[in-house]
Amino acid sequence: MNDKNFDSFVNQMGVKQLIRMFDLLPDVLFWIKDNSHNFIHANQAFIEHKGVKGIEKIIGKTDYDFSPAHIAEQFIRDDEKVLAGKNVTERLEMNMTQSGDTAWYATSKRAITNENGDTIGTYGITRHLEKQAKALSNVDAVKEPVDYIRQNFKHPFTIEELAEVAYLSVSALERRFKKYLAKTPKQFINEVRLENARKLLIETNMPISQVGDETGFSDHSYFSKQFRLFFGELPSDFRRNYYNNP
Template sequence: MENKKEEIECIENTKDVDMVQIINMFSLLPDVLFWIKSSRHCFVYANQAFVDHVGAAKLDDVIGKNDFDFAPVHVARQFIQDDKKVLAGACVTDRFEINQSNNGELAWFTTSKRPLKDKQGNVIGTYGITRHLQKTSTTLAHINAIKTPVEFIRLNYQKAITIEQLAQIAHLSVSALERRFKKYLAKTPKQFLTETRLEQARKLLVETSLPISSICFCTGFGDPSYFAKQFKCFFGLTPSQIRKDNYLDINKHRPNPDKYSV
């Protein structure tokens, strides 16, 4: 019992420990991106893996900047929206995402975010980790369970796709396919297909000058009205608003992250 008491006292005394030495341990994890942001979404710390991932030369090139300095506008805006939810007290845990790796290729990642609190419990920022799952063998089973239908959607979202078709190529029943998507992605195959199309549409809106109607059809939506409704529901803005707000020369007109509300 005496040993247990001593251990508890040791844990309680960690408030006097220099936390920087613990934070620096994340630099020993090359497959984990770790960062800390202020309440204004500016980076105040990142490990070396994160620095390398965003293409910076050193940590000093990251501190004080935000996601708009390193990511495409449509991606940075989503990061900021996530941060605002976390600042409000929400937590993100092991969310599966398909994003760009530092070599420009699409890859699987899992992301977790938490509110950063001071000793009084006030939220003063956010912190999080992202893992590149192709490099994390313990999590690959989760990916492989839905890999075939997900890759089919990513490659063929422009075409008409049915849930029955996805189930067939995955060698599963429709109900089994639905269960796997809900288990590993927390969404149905139809939701994943729609969100994939919407993400591609948003990318085209901010990176090209294609007419909105053309973007609608080339991302797999057959009805412009339905497309606009789904887009507004998912992103909170209409396609024309996204284009107006984000079709910028990011090097000259970097958006203010505080303008993006949840």
């Protein structure tokens, strides 16, 4: 079947029928959003994951209706990047399960364009990795150092100490992080600290300097600089913009 025949076949099927195929993937969450980040469709696995009875409870809602604020904020920011022309591909991340526990997921997102090439929304899929043995083996490869980072991010520790926890040399640890997380241990530590800082900025009235202290940044200017590099704005601006645009 050539491209022309394929396009004709797809047109005969109809978009709705194609989209409904995602209901056949029980371990994959699939959704479609408009330009304002409102859900306009989700597959059955997504509906069950959110703990609602039907698609009508999803349509018109945003991530803020289903996820803790700091997690929803990350989803929205990812959508904005995709709308701006960037792709999110197989990003390994921690997220919440339906029971409220945390687990590893891999997420990919793309923009939706109309016939004129205008971006009109986004779509994405997320896979729960613990339900997939091959992916889980990748997670296990960095489980010990990742767990250590998440449990100890508030305190100073060296890459050498992290390597000892994983029973690896520093170079082997670096290679493993680059292979399975596409980042260095230092980058991952920084991201964990910044994610937790963002959570405190949203969920507490803690002074910004204290937020830095509580998340492992002893140098307040360095904290502000890293926060802006990662999230695109200073901690003070992030907090103000969040509360001004709930």
